Amino acid sequence: MQILLAAQSFPLIWYQKKYTPSTFSDFLLAFLLFFSSLSGFMGAMDDSNPFLIQTNDNPSLSLITHPLSDENYNSWKKAIKMALLGKNKFGFVDGSILEPPLEHFSHALWQRNDSIVASWLLNSLTKEIQVSIIHCCTAQAIWNDLNERFEQKNGPLIFQLKHELANLQQGSMSVSSYYSKLRSI
Numbered sequence: 001m002q003i004l005l006a007a008q009s010f011p012l013i014w015y016q017k018k019y020t021p022s023t024f025s026d027f028l029l030a031f032l033l034f035f036s037s038l039s040g041f042m043g044a045m046d047d048s049n050p051f052l053i054q055t056n057d058n059p060s061l062s063l064i065t066h067p068l069s070d071e072n073y074n075s076w077k078k079a080i081k082m083a084l085l086g087k088n089k090f091g092f093v094d095g096s097i098l099e100p101p102l103e104h105f106s107h108a109l110w111q112r113n114d115s116i117v118a119s120w121l122l123n124s125l126t127k128e129i130q131v132s133i134i135h136c137c138t139a140q141a142i143w144n145d146l147n148e149r150f151e152q153k154n155g156p157l158i159f160q161l162k163h164e165l166a167n168l169q170q171g172s173m174s175v176s177s178y179y180s181k182l183r184s185i
Contacts, residue, residue: 064083068150069126099138118139164185
């Protein structure tokens with residue numbers, strides 16, 4: 001009821017400040033978008049709206065209990081994906097929620113959500129991994145960087161390479177030859 005009263009008196013306040021009709025329509029659109037994100041005004045409170053930010057959705061939130069390390073990528077990925085799907089934010093990391101053009105009215109809202117999701121991803125990493133990811137600009141860039149770094153598509157090849165590295169010995173090779181052999185693996 002209070003929001004409806006505020007929405008009804010808002011044009012009067014705007015008129016008293018003597019704004020032009022074109023800026024009034026721009027401001028009214030921004031006003032409606034603001035209230036729709038807070039109160040469900042015009043149906044935007046729908047939980048399926050990925051731009052909806054709950055009161056407990058803050059950048060310092062830690063979505064999972066075990067941070068990503070060098071050994072737990074697959075379990076970390078599953079846990080963080082479930083958490084983001086539960087918050088209806090996974091589209092920011094998989095690219096299905098596209099960034100609108102800079103001049104589009106929803107760009108600031110997209111940027112805010114993407115920054116929150118990016119901070120959640122950073123909060124789920126060890127300090128060592130955070131340092132190497134901080135250059136990424138979007139949640140999707142962080143996700144792709146981690147995926148490229150930790151995803152193991154060819155287990156037998158990785159096993160073979162680790163085995164070759166473990167068994168490599170310099171023996172009678174020169175340092176230069178040994179280094180070349182090491183680099184070729």
